[in-house]
Structures are given as C-alpha cells and as structure tokens.
Amino acid sequence: MMRTLLIARRELAAYLRTFQGYVIIAMVLAVDGLLFNAYALGGVSKRSSEVLSLFFFFSSGTTMVASVFISMRLLAEERQAGTLALLYSSPVKDHEIVLGKFLSALAFLTLMTLATAFMPLLVMVHGKLSPGHIAAGYLGLLLLGSASLAIGTFGSALARNQVLAAVLSACILVALLTCWLLARITEQPLSDVFGALALWNQHFQPFQAGVVHVRDVVYYLLVTYVALFAATRVLEARRWR
Amino acid sequence: MIHVEGLTKYYGSHAAIRDLAFRIERGEVIGFLGLNGAGKSTTLKILGCVLLPTSGRVVIDGHDVVSHPHEVRQRIGFLPDTPPLYDEMEVGEFLAFVARLRGVPSREVSARVAEAEEKTGLREVDEALISSLSHGYRQRVGVAQALVHRPALLILDEPSSGLDPRQLVEMRSLIRGLKGAHTVLVSSHLLSEISQTCDRLLVIKDGELVAQGTEEELGQRLGGGGFIEVEVRGERERVLAALAGVGPVRVTGEADGVVTLRVDAPEELRPRVAQAVVGAGLELLRLDRGAERLESLFLRLTHGPEGAAS
Numbered sequence: 364m365m366r367t368l369l370i371a372r373r374e375l376a377a378y379l380r381t382f383q384g385y386v387i388i389a390m391v392l393a394v395d396g397l398l399f400n401a402y403a404l405g406g407v408s409k410r411s412s413e414v415l416s417l418f419f420f421f422s423s424g425t426t427m428v429a430s431v432f433i434s435m436r437l438l439a440e441e442r443q444a445g446t447l448a449l450l451y452s453s454p455v456k457d458h459e460i461v462l463g464k465f466l467s468a469l470a471f472l473t474l475m476t477l478a479t480a481f482m483p484l485l486v487m488v489h490g491k492l493s494p495g496h497i498a499a500g501y502l503g504l505l506l507l508g509s510a511s512l513a514i515g516t517f518g519s520a521l522a523r524n525q526v527l528a529a530v531l532s533a534c535i536l537v538a539l540l541t542c543w544l545l546a547r548i549t550e551q552p553l554s555d556v557f558g559a560l561a562l563w564n565q566h567f568q569p570f571q572a573g574v575v576h577v578r579d580v581v582y583y584l585l586v587t588y589v590a591l592f593a594a595t596r597v598l599e600a601r602r603w604r
Numbered sequence: 605m606i607h608v609e610g611l612t613k614y615y616g617s618h619a620a621i622r623d624l625a626f627r628i629e630r631g632e633v634i635g636f637l638g639l640n641g642a643g644k645s646t647t648l649k650i651l652g653c654v655l656l657p658t659s660g661r662v663v664i665d666g667h668d669v670v671s672h673p674h675e676v677r678q679r680i681g682f683l684p685d686t687p688p689l690y691d692e693m694e695v696g697e698f699l700a701f702v703a704r705l706r707g708v709p710s711r712e713v714s715a716r717v718a719e720a721e722e723k724t725g726l727r728e729v730d731e732a733l734i735s736s737l738s739h740g741y742r743q744r745v746g747v748a749q750a751l752v753h754r755p756a757l758l759i760l761d762e763p764s765s766g767l768d769p770r771q772l773v774e775m776r777s778l779i780r781g782l783k784g785a786h787t788v789l790v791s792s793h794l795l796s797e798i799s800q801t802c803d804r805l806l807v808i809k810d811g812e813l814v815a816q817g818t819e820e821e822l823g824q825r826l827g828g829g830g831f832i833e834v835e836v837r838g839e840r841e842r843v844l845a846a847l848a849g850v851g852p853v854r855v856t857g858e859a860d861g862v863v864t865l866r867v868d869a870p871e872e873l874r875p876r877v878a879q880a881v882v883g884a885g886l887e888l889l890r891l892d893r894g895a896e897r898l899e900s901l902f903l904r905l906t907h908g909p910e911g912a913a914s
Contacts, residue, residue: 369704373690380692449688449749451654453705454677602656604615 434515503570687746
C-alpha cells in the first residue's frame with residue numbers, strides 16, 4: 364500500500380508539473396463554462412434544479428472526455444519513455460503500479476471536478492437548491508469519472524503510445540455508452556442486459572436528478588474494478604514480450 | 605549469486621537467446637560482451653525481472669526470477685539500456701523516490717541518496733531537473749538509481765554508451781569502485797571498457813554463449829595466448845637453430861640483420877629463450893610476452909567462423 368501511494372504521489376506531482384494537466388483543466392472549465400452559460404442558463408426560464416440537472420448532464424460528457432486525456436499517459440508514457448523498467452525491476456507488485464497510477468488520475472480528476480463547483484454555487488446563490496442534489500450530482504460525476512479513468516488505464520496499459528491509448532480508451536467508452544442503443548433494438552432479456560451495461564444512460568441520469576441508487580454506485584465501482592483488474596493482467600502479460 | 609541454466613527467450617519465432625548457462629559468484633565484476641543484437645539486453649532484462657524467459661531457470665541469491673520475482677527485485681539494481689528517468693523530477697527527489705520504492709526506510713532515505721550521489725558524482729546537480737541534464741549526467745543518474753538501495757547485485761546495461769572519452773574514464777572508475785560492495789554485471793560492446801573493469805568475461809553471439817573466462821583464459825582457449833615475440837640481431841639460420849629447442853618458431857620479419865620471430869610457447873619459457881639466444885652468441889634486442897589482444901579475440905569470437913565452433 365505504501366508503494367501504491369508513493370507511485371500515486373509521484374504521478375500526481377507529474378500532472379501538476381507538466382502543462383498537460385493544466386491544459387486539460389483549462390479546457391474542461393472553458394467548455395463547462397460555455398455550456399453552462401449557453402445551455403443551462405440560456406433559453407426559456409427554468410427552475411434552479413433543472414439548471415443543475417443540465418449542468419451535471421454536460422459535465423458528465425466533459426468528465427468522460429477529460430478522463431480519456433488524463434489517463435492516456437499513465438502506463439503508455441512509461442512504456443514510451445522506458446521508465447516502466449524502473450517499476451518492473453523494483454519490488455512493486457503489478458496491481459500496486461496500476462492502482463497507484465489510477466489513484467493519481469482520480470485525485471487529479473477530483474481536483475478538476477471540484478474546480479467546476481462555482482457554477483452550481485452560483486445557481487445556489489441566486490435560486491433555491493438542495494445541497495443533496497449537488498452532492499449526488501458530484502458523486503455521480505466522480506463515479507462516472509472513476510469508471511472512465513479505469514477504462515483509460517486499461518487502454519493505456521494496452522497501447523504503445525499515448526495517442527493509441529486515447530483512441531483505444533475512447534473506443535471502449537463509446538462502445539459502453541452506446542449499449543443503450545443496442546438495448547432499444549434488441550428483445551428481452553438481451554435488452555435488459557445491454558441497458559444495464561450502458562455506461563451513462565440508465566446509471567447516470569438518477570445522479571443528475573439528485574437521486575443516489577446503490578445499484579448505480581455498485582455498477583460504476585464494478586466497472587472500475589474490472590477495468591483495473593484487466594489493466595493489471597495486461598501489465599503482467601507484457602512481461603512475456 | 606547468479607545461476608543461469610538453459611535460458612531461452614523467443615520473440616515470436618525468433619530466438620533472442622538460446623540455452624544460456626553461466627554462474628556468477630558473489631562479489632565478482634562480470635563483463636557481458638557482445639555485438640549489438642547479440643542478446644545482451646534481453647538476458648539482462650530477464651535477470652532484472654523486467655522480462656520473463658520462454659524457458660530455462662535463473663536463480664539469483666537463491667530465488668527464482670519466475671516464481672519469486674518479488675524477492676529477487678529486493679536484491680537487485682537495474683540500469684536498462686535507456687536510463688529510466690522521470691524528466692520532470694529533480695535528481696535528489698528522483699533518487700529519494702526510487703529509494704523509497706525499493707524499500708529503504710524513510711529515516712535512511714536522505715543518507716542513501718547522498719551516498720549514491722557521492723559515488724556517482726552527482727552532488728552538484730542534486731537540485732537540477734533531470735530534463736536539463738546532459739547525456740553523461742543522465743547516465744550517471746541511471747547508475748545512481750540502480751545502487752541507491754545498496755542492492756547485492758547490480759545489473760548495468762551499457763552504462764558507457766554515448767559517453768565522451770572523459771566520461772568513459774569516469775564511468776570506468778565508477779564501476780571499478782563498486783567492486784566489493786556489490787556483485788556487478790555490466791554489458792558492453794566496447795572491449796576497452798570491459799577488459800579494464802571486469803574480473804571475468806561472458807561473450808555472447810547470436811543469442812548463444814560462445815566463451816567465458818578471464819582475458820587470459822579466453823586467449824589460451826582460442827590458441828591466441830602464450831606466444832613469445834623475440835627480436836634478435838644475427839643471421840636468420842643461426843637464430844632459428846638456436847631457438848629450435850624451445851618450441852615451434854616462425855619468422856615474422858627481417859630487416860637490417862635483425863630477425864623478428866614468434867615462438868609458440870607459454871610465457872614462462874621466456875628465460876629459456878633468452879638463454880638460448882645469448883648462449884648462441886647472438887644479440888637479444890627484445891623479448892616480449894605476445895598474448896593476443898582482447899580486441900582481436902573478441903572479433904574472432906563474434907565474427908569469424910571459428911567463433912561459433914568454440
């Protein structure tokens with residue numbers, strides 16, 4: 364565990380020292396801010412809770428995109444730069460490497476997500492909002508982000524370079540996202556399976572509305588676990604070649 | 605310390621190394637010699653627990669690299685062919701990170717980092733960003749990260765590649781300085797580096813071990829060692845007659861009444877050669893031990909057809 368945290372701390376420091384991290388935060392804040400102004404606040408007058416739901420709706424999109432960019436470097440860059448040999452030759456277990464990397468990305472994503480908090484707070488100042496709604500929405504964003512980052516970590520473990528890692532992770536994310544479309548055109552019980560598998564549709568919308576279901580929390584944690592487990596196996600397998 | 609048996613590694617259908625076997629005792633400094641692509645890096649990566657072998661057994665300090673890699677990793681320091689450095693970190697900070705990662709207790713970390721910096725001459729760049737370092741310094745940081753936790757075994761893959769002549773000398777003395785405290789396995793395609801720093805050589809060619817031993821042993825095994833070079837003033841026939849009793853003699857040069865000869869006999873017979881020449885009333889101008897230079901040995905091992913057969 365100590366080594367996991369050591370790796371996570373080094374990686375987080377690397378995010379904060381290279382400008383890649385700041386570019387990602389700046390882009391997310393810019394896009395979120397634009398959408399917040401144009402989409403959530405603009406148009407016909409809405410209730411505060413509707414504005415907040417819309418905010419979480421597009422934030423979920425930017426979170427997923429940002430996750431791909433945050434996680435693409437995790438293992439692919441180490442492989443590219445040859446530093447993976449340092450971790451491989453140290454007394455660190457593969458799951459500690461994967462977990463450390465993932466935790467640093469999650470910490471970075473949390474920082475980034477918290478930086479958007481001024482938007483719901485603005486709504487809160489001018490209207491009436493339940494803190495529970497805000498909390499539920501952010502919990503949803505972090506859980507969705509965690510699942511996306513884990514998938515990104517897996518993509519990064521598979522790929523030789525960062526670009527390839529981003530493409531791979533994006534493909535997996537899109538495939539999971541569009542499962543709900545498959546659910547619409549298939550029959551029971553297959554449609555239930557696809558519906559439950561879909562990354563966003565069925566599982567994120569309750570958070571957006573301020574409702575926390577245990578099954579949704581479990582779903583995101585499960586996706587995170589499975590993706591990280593797969594990334595660990597990939598790392599192990601890579602020692603063979 | 606290291607026991608390797610039948611070590612084989614395939615990349616797809618291509619065998620990078622085949623059936624390697626060797627032993628290395630504790631405290632030895634071993635040179636791992638071969639041309640580029642001979643399989644040096646692959647072997648060292650397997651010893652460094654970065655790569656798994658296709659077959660064969662590697663036991664380091666009593667632990668198998670396949671079944672107990674964690675125990676092995678606690679005992680080794682590995683410098684791969686490209687130094688594994690995080691560019692955005694400072695030298696001291698990076699070494700501290702590596703020390704903690706390799707299990708150095710927190711209270712000893714700064715002392716170990718200082719020790720490693722001292723050994724590798726990095727004291728003055730302790731606070732420099734790694735990305736700002738020159739190639740020579742990067743290479744030194746690579747060595748420092750391998751030894752910061754005082755491993756029993758140091759594996760250095762081409763630590764001298766790309767260094768300028770002054771840095772080469774420094775690296776050589778650095779490696780010599782590691783002797784005693786660590787068992788060192790250092791690879792190179794540069795002979796000059798290896799012959800001066802290592803106790804013993806392992807020569808690899810096309811993924812197979814073609815020779816091992818000290819420089820002299822290799823020379824003798826290849827028939828290159830043990831000849832005596834003599835320069836004598838006098839007539840050729842008289843000189844040949846005088847030396848006939850010592851061993852097979854070959855004239856290699858003759859000018860201005862001076863004959864240069866090669867006597868195929870071990871170097872211990874030099875006094876007999878001298879006696880024979882002087883006893884025959886000839887003038888002895890020069891008497892040399894003419895062991896074949898390592899350079900030509902190496903070329904013979906790795907290029908010539910007889911290299912593969914030995």
